[in-house]
Amino acid sequence: MVPEARIPLGDLTRVDATPPTLAVTPEHDRSQFLARVAAWRQAFAGHSGRNHALHLDDSFEFAAALFGGWLAGKVLWLPGDTLPATLDRLRSEVDGWAGDLPGALKAPEVPADPTTAGALDPDACRLVLFTSGSTGEPGAIGKTLRQLDHEVGALEAQFGATMGDALVQGTVSHQHIYGLLFRVLWPLSARRRFAPRRxxxxxxxxxxxxxxxxxxxxxxxxxxxxxxxxxxxxxxxxxxxxxxxxxxxxxxxxxxxxxxxxxxxxxxxxxxxxxxxxxxxxxxxxxxxxxxxxxxxxxxxxxxxxxxxxxxxxxxxxxxxxxxxxxxxxxxxxxxxRIVKLEERRISLSAIERRLQASPLLDEARVLALPGHRILVAVAAVPSAEGRTRLDQAGRAGLASMLRDWLAGHAEAIALPRRWRFVDALPVDAQGKTSERRLADLFRPHLPEPQWHERAPGHARLALEVTADLAAFEGHFPQAAVLPGVALIDWAVRLGRDAFGVRGGMQRMEAVKFQHLVRPGARLQVELDWQPATAQLGFRFTSGQGVHASGRLRFAPPEDEA
Missing domain, CATH: 3.40.50.12780 (ANL, N-terminal domain)
Incomplete structure (x- = not known):
């Protein structure tokens, strides 16, 4: 495909830019695309706000909404996911929601007339994307259509001849810059079909x-x-x-x-x-x-x-x-x-990471600094086949000791990792990236690892080791580490779902009592009783101090579930 065949992104809304029968996806042609663009333009034009958060799983409908929003003069914000925390951060930035978000704007199904649309102003059309948050909270990055068009042009110039007229498939989300460019904007500009489903x-x-x-x-x-x-x-x-x-x-x-x-x-x-x-x-x-x-x-x-x-x-x-x-x-x-100061010494997390990644005991390793009264170097790692064997033989402490020996001579003693997590796979987001926040969550578990003693159909017994690194201790009772009661209710729900397959949402609590505080270091004995006929879960947390919490939780019965 010659570079001249590429359509500038700003011209994609012009009816005469390409033949109406040109395929956009395996199921849609240009005329259908422009009709959906016009429908979304109509929907956006009916809303007075300028900034809209846009999220759609279907890449064809997403592309139509994007260009329709630009035609209506909107700035589109692309959240990377629909998690409540993500949307909460957006509420103060946007005037409305579009796509498959809760209470969002949707385009009418009735075909709209696309003939009135002209070219887009590449400097006036803007969108906002978010970084993966590799060093903390995701950051908002504004882009103009002109920037995006330059990048699409560079990609086509470099790789277009290799791709030819091939169908573009993808495993990444178009809500991030990589998927947006490679799965949607570049194919549209280069007259190349793309698959609408990830x-x-x-x-x-x-x-x-x-x-x-x-x-x-x-x-x-x-x-x-x-x-x-x-x-x-x-x-x-x-x-x-x-x-x-x-x-x-x-x-x-x-x-x-x-x-x-x-x-x-x-x-x-x-x-x-x-x-x-x-x-x-x-x-x-x-x-x-x-x-x-x-x-x-x-x-x-x-x-x-x-x-x-x-x-x-x-x-x-x-x-x-x-x-x-x-x-x-x-x-x-x-x-x-990725430089941290430990006792006034500058420590390169990247250098430690590179040395660990060279170990035959690991397939992957990520190093991070955990904040606190004293910064701790931590490692999240995926053991290799050899490392998995050593893990089975020597346990977590044994494998961690071997890896600290591997680091000896390559890192100062103060920089040797103090915290280790060995996992089957590093946590990733929809874009396939492993962010610092997701790694840090590995060291702040919401629930201790259950040690099951009994798991019968209606009764279960287990033990929980309450450690100071649990997420539930954060932000509560800063003068002293005390587990909030709501955490014990959450643990009872999670354990009940695990032990008995409890479904439905919790409707109410009955006879719930909190009698002794739970502090780090406690070893809790937990008893759970499940009555499926009444969708009632009884719980009791005890230790050597006595009863910490007890009560009953009522769940929506199966016939009431949506």
Whole structure:
């Protein structure tokens, strides 16, 4: 496909930009797309507010709502998910909700007339995306249509010939910059069809092909490709596979090439900077090469950029450490802003992380600093097959000791991790990214690990070790660590659902009493009784001090469930 064939994003709302029969998705053509854009324009125009949060799972309807909102002069805010905490943070920023959010604006199903729509002003059309929150709370990043169009142009110039007319499929959400560009805006601009539904499971990938396709994926998905799947159909049609959101491990890159017959194309960038560089690897990691239009240089060991994808025209300093590579391009050397001070010494979390990732006992490792009276270095890690064997033999403390020995000579004694979590997989969001907040949650469990003694149909007994790192202790009774009573009610509900499969919402509490405080270090004995006929859960928390809490919880009976 020649670059001239690309349609500028601002012209996509013009009726005469392309033939009305041009396919947009396997089920929709341009005329249907423009009709939905007009319907969304009509819906947005009926609301006086300028800022709207937009969330839709269907990428076709999402694209129509996006362009319809821009035609109506709206600024669209794209939350990464629909969690209550995410929406709460947005309430003070937006004037309304659109899409599949609670109480949101929806476009009428009656076809609207698209013929009155003209081109969009690329500088006036704006949206707001959110960073993954890799160093804390997600940050809001504004983008203009002109910035997005420049980036789409760079992607088509670099990769368009490889993709041809292939159908674009994806495992990542369009609510984030990577999915938005690769799964929606780029295909629309390049006259390339895209699938409106995001793929979530490997089984869905095996049925793709042999028709030509492109897969937009994340490292979190690509590093867990099962060997026992039949990948022949996918490999026969795959023209390119993209990966972004973090570095693709060498063994995962090797598996992609071996199983799918394609070396993954990695794209490096961020919500703030847009796309920066790319590389293609089948195992070994080659240097990063800048995307068309992107200039780079090194200053004080940090990567600096000049790019039409940025909001400003000058040089932008990132917090990525890099070195120039022999033969062109650059190599990344971790983040400069991952420096913490421990007893007046500067400690690089990235350096500790790199050393751990080189251990044969681990497949993945992330290092973070846990705040508190004294900062603690913590590690969340996925053991390798060898590491899993050591974990089974020596336990958590034994494996942690082996890894501390591995760090000896590479990290000061004060920097050796004090907290460890060994998990089957690192927590990821819909974009396949592992944020600092999700990692920190591993060290702030909501419920102690249950030690079950009895699990009968109507009765259960277990023990709970109450540790100081539980999330329930945060923000309550700052003068002394005391477990709030509401946490015990929450634990009773969670344990009841686990032990007896309790369904439905809790309707009321009966005869609930709190008699002794629960402090860190307590070992609680828990008794649960379940009466399915009345949907009643009885609970009792005791220790050597006596009874801490007891009562009954009533749930919605099965016939009342929605």
């Amino acid at each position: 793929l979530a499971y490997n089984e869905e990938l095996t049925v793709l092909g042999p028709a030509p396709l492109v897969l937009v994926a994340s490292p979190a998905h690509l590093k867990r490709l099962p060997e026992n799947q039949d990948w022949r159909s996918l490999a026969a049609g795959l023209r390119a596979v993209f990966s972004s959101g973090g570095p693709l491990p060498a063994d995962a890159a090797h598996d992609v090439r071996r199983l799918w017959g394609q070396a993954a194309i990695e794209v490096f960038g961020s919500t703030e900077t847009g796309g920066i560089a790319w590389r293609r690897s089948g195992g070994a990691a080659p240097p990063w090469l800048p995307l068309p239009g992107v200039s780079w240089r090194l200053a004080d060991g940090l990567l600096e950029l000049q790019s039409p994808h940025l909001a400003e025209a000058g040089w932008f300093r990132t917090q990525d450490r890099a070195i120039a590579a022999t033969g062109g391009g650059f190599e990344l050397r971790g983040r400069a802003d």
